[in-house]
Amino acid sequence: MINATQQEESQVDGILIDQWKAGDQRAATAIVERHAEALVRFAGRLGVTEDVDELVQDTFIRAFSAIESFRADSSLRTWLFTIERRLVIDRRRAQARRGHDVEIDDAQIASGFDALDRLVADEAAQRVAGAMARLTRMQRDVFTLRVQEGRSYKDIAGILGSTEGAARVHYHNAMRAVKEFLHE
């Protein structure tokens, strides 16, 4: 797949990272500007409804603290998604240990997605959101990453800790389910 936009974005991110390493703190601000909104959106898809800003901030802090380990095998945004998802998992495990919460299942994810639905304005979009809510958790994560965030199957596999082939299968199953719901 030749995704020209992602290649250009990766180049720009690479330049900004180098500038930040050279001491230009404004480059860090530029990187935050480029990816913060996507991270907020991804947090919503992961079912995070509280302290989203804090989660995004922690994601950037962890990323910049370990920027030397970023090898640019994937795009910076994919790497940030991976970090954010791990933070969410860690947060849920900590909550589970404290007895405040249990493992988030698909129903809870759906309710989290429903919360985001309130932000969606038009009726067609709400229908799509309803269709997405019926997907399994993995299908929804793969589908949204592929369609709404433009990630490749390889990147999705890295973010979700899966394989490229499995991500492809989840995508096609999700597409079939969404089409069926929308055509009812």
Add this chain to the structure above:
Amino acid sequence: MSECRSPELQDLLPDYAAETLDSVSTTRVRDHLARCIHCADDLGVLQAVRRARPRVSVPDIARIAAALPPSPTRVEAATPGPQLIRDAVAPQGLQRRSSLPPSVQRTRTRATGFGLSAWRLAAMLGVVLAGGASVLVARRGIIDGSGASVFGSPAPSSTMTAVAPRGACTLAVATPASAAQTVSVSYGDLGDYSAAELESMLERLDEWDGATNTEPLPGLPIVPNAGGGTP
């Protein structure tokens, strides 16, 4: 509904919907969409899903940026180590020397200073010669039992006389009568000596295996009789 026969192009549909493909791939997908009803239907769904992308409030960029760690370069500039400072400001020659242990550096500095200071040379020479003579005398015995004085005696020149006396200062020590000798050590103005003589003195100093025993023994009479004040 039949499946698409071009899965490769079908895989590109999300990127086509996002308008992120290059021109060649965009043309290929567009041509395929004109022939494939299945993919055209998929594209409609994908575009609807993209439009349904949840709108989120943008977080406080400035607050996040302020919380980020400083860049590695800034950290290094803020807390430089001693080695970095030396490397940054020292000339080439000093950089090489800075890699040596401090003790070695100090030794080299002393050697250079010694060569430049005539007064230091004079002081060291005087102390070493006087001390060395006192050691020699102490080994032979200072005064015989009769207490006979041998000051000013025309004794044969001692092998320990470092330089020809020029009347600057004479250290005369009484020895037993049976082996009366005068150990005469003189020092005076360095300008009185030729370069060859000074070099000879330094060579003798280098060969002298008594550097740690140069302190005069208590009670040793040292009689300066002319010139040659302590530096």
